[in-house]
Amino acid sequence: MTDLLAPAVTPSSGGELTGLRLTLPQFNYAGFCRVCIRQDCADPGCAVQWPRYRWELCPDCGGTCFSTVTGVYCAECIDGLVEVR
Ligand SMILES: [Zn+2]
Ligand SMILES: [Zn+2]
Numbered sequence: 001m002t003d004l005l006a007p008a009v010t011p012s013s014g015g016e017l018t019g020l021r022l023t024l025p026q027f028n029y030a031g032f033c034r035v036c037i038r039q040d041c042a043d044p045g046c047a048v049q050w051p052r053y054r055w056e057l058c059p060d061c062g063g064t065c066f067s068t069v070t071g072v073y074c075a076e077c078i079d080g081l082v083e084v085r
Pocket of ligand 2: 063064075077
């Protein structure tokens with residue numbers, strides 16, 4: 001093994017994390033579509049729309065889902081991710 005030390009973070013356009021695609025399933029654990037907030041959604045428009053959402057690590061909890069401020073479950077994010085604005 002002759003692993004060269006690659007730069008840990010390569011600056012790229014938009015500040016995206018390289019090699020790590022932050023994503024969420026279109027449906028939450030209760031079966032609701034996160035685009036239209038309907039249960040068991042079969043709208044092809046949502047399926048097209050969903051991959052366009054961009055996510056980043058929650059600045060409040062750093063992706064852990066537990067707020068570093070309050071120490072309780074983070075209310076600011078979905079599973080540690082927030083939508084990029
Ligand atoms: Zn939908
Ligand atoms: Zn959070």
